[in-house]
Amino acid sequence: MKLFSALYDWTMKWAKHKLAPLILAALTFAESVFFPIPPDVLLAPMVLAKPKRAWHYATITTISSVLGGIAGYALGYYMFDAWVQPLIAEFGYQTRFDTAVTWFEEWGVWVVFIAGFSPVPYKLFTVSAGFLNMMFIPFLIASTIGRGMRFYLVAGLIKLGGESMERALRKWVDVIGWGLVVLIVIAYVTLR
Template sequence: MRIFSPLYDRVMAWSRHRYAPWYLGGLSFAESSFFPIPPDVMLAPMSMAKPRKAWWFAGLTTATSVLGGLLGYLIGHFAFELITPLVAAGGRYAEPFAAAEAWFQAWGVWAIFIAGFSPIPYKIFTISAGVLHMALIPFLIASAVGRGARFFLVAALMAWGGERMESTLRTYVDRIGWIMVLLIILVVLLR
């Protein structure tokens, strides 16, 4: 059953859209402070579709992500009371926020670098950094280095694969999709 290949074709078509860089920048900004979808979902296909622009896409993603991280920092620093119900005991983000605080106590500014590079929800750390009144310049540097390392790595891998990878993925995307669905079901059942 081929349900993933039409989605793949659509994503690749969107990645070539003339406004795709604007959408990538907006998504990167929003993800760093409040939105749940990581910019890698746009950066990867855009870098694969236009390998010569991959570095530019990675730079754009990094810059807008750091700016979005600054918004998250400001939310935590100046407007934490507005989001307190989300992080109060029993709130949706109570556990991740407590974990972020523990990371900051254990590793300081390195927590921002790790969260910026890893798939951990970066927005939790940007807001937490503001709440904990982390020094702004180290926050921005760690964000730029962590996010930049991640996004340039994604862009480089996709640009390296280029059209050959795009074609290969197109051939196997349905199989890969169904394998992922089965893995998710197994994880849910085994919990």
């Protein structure tokens, strides 16, 4: 079943659209505050579609992510008890949030850098930083460096792979997609 090939073609079509950079910026901002889908899923196809714009797209993603991080910080700082804590409890993120707070207590600003660079949910750390009254300038610097490194690395690797990577992805996208589905199902059954 070629479900993922069709999805791949649809994504590549939209990655070339004139509004794609604006959508990338909005997605990235939202992901830094509350949205569950990482911006890499749009950044990568946009770089594949227009490799000469790789650094431009990485810059848009970095700036939007840091701005979203600032919004998350402000939510944690000003609105934690009123808005954020009830949502954390409702969506079942309390354990993750408690872990983020513990990591902050142990490692401080380095946690923001690591969360910015890694696939760990950055949004938990932006809100946690505000809630814990972390100094804003170190938060901003760690976010900018961590997020920038991540998005420039993604854009650079995709650009480096170029057309041969695009051909390989197109050829193997269904196998990769179904393999991920199987892994998710196995993880869900195992962890449940």
